[in-house]
Amino acid sequence: MPPNANIDKKTVVLGVTGASGAVFARRTLQMLEADERVGKVHLVISGAGLKVLREELELDVTKKTDIAARLAGSATPKTTYLLDSDIGASIASGSYRVDGMVIIPCSTGCLAQIANGISSTLIERAADVCLKESRKLILAIRDTPLNRVHLRNMLHAQEAGADIFPIIPSFYHRPKTIDDLVTQFCCRVLAHLGLEQSNQFHWSGERP
Numbered sequence: 001m002p003p004n005a006n007i008d009k010k011t012v013v014l015g016v017t018g019a020s021g022a023v024f025a026r027r028t029l030q031m032l033e034a035d036e037r038v039g040k041v042h043l044v045i046s047g048a049g050l051k052v053l054r055e056e057l058e059l060d061v062t063k064k065t066d067i068a069a070r071l072a073g074s075a076t077p078k079t080t081y082l083l084d085s086d087i088g089a090s091i092a093s094g095s096y097r098v099d100g101m102v103i104i105p106c107s108t109g110c111l112a113q114i115a116n117g118i119s120s121t122l123i124e125r126a127a128d129v130c131l132k133e134s135r136k137l138i139l140a141i142r143d144t145p146l147n148r149v150h151l152r153n154m155l156h157a158q159e160a161g162a163d164i165f166p167i168i169p170s171f172y173h174r175p176k177t178i179d180d181l182v183t184q185f186c187c188r189v190l191a192h193l194g195l196e197q198s199n200q201f202h203w204s205g206e207r208p
């Protein structure tokens, strides 16, 4: 590959935290890997995120080697896995160019940290960097019901520049499988990052 082959391709940070919804993380990673407009993906998974991956996807999280490939279910040549404790990683600095970050699923705990400017983990710091550098930050929050603190934190984060993207799937595209439902939601997320997917369903008025 020529040295500058990736120069026009997007660099995306994918954060995975300990909210339910590991299938959304898996699908987003698969779509980013498959998208030829994406040159690099930095994958960071919180400790609680690893627990949920084990619980919901039966992923062996004791060994970190090839965790991205095992999460995606196929090779992930574009993806670099970073430890959530690695606060010195490239994405912790605003001087490192990234085009956007998605946290999916995003726990209410992680939302609280971001909404209050607390950056004690790499996911939180990378998110904080996106906000201070006016870069795209998408928070796919998942919990129900939501308390007043969650609602306030969503507003704080949105006012600071984040896109609040709660994991609330749509049904008007008539999903037949969980995968249909997850895929359409992830298409919507990626469209917000400027990565519109050809398989996204678009409502075009009532069906005859």
Ligand SMILES: Cc1cc2nc3c(=O)[nH]c(=O)nc-3n(C[C@H](O)[C@H](O)[C@H](O)COP(=O)(O)O)c2cc1C
Residues within 6 Å of the ligand: 016, 017, 018, 019, 020, 046, 047, 048, 049, 051, 052, 055, 106, 107, 108, 109, 110, 142, 143, 144
């Ligand atoms: C199986 C499982 C499911 C969970 N689901 C949620 C959830 O949907 N939303 C949420 O905010 N927290 C959920 N939690 C709790 C978070 O994992 C916990 O608050 C954790 O401290 C979040 O840490 P993190 O933001 O560093 O990942 C869940 C925990 C477990 C073990």
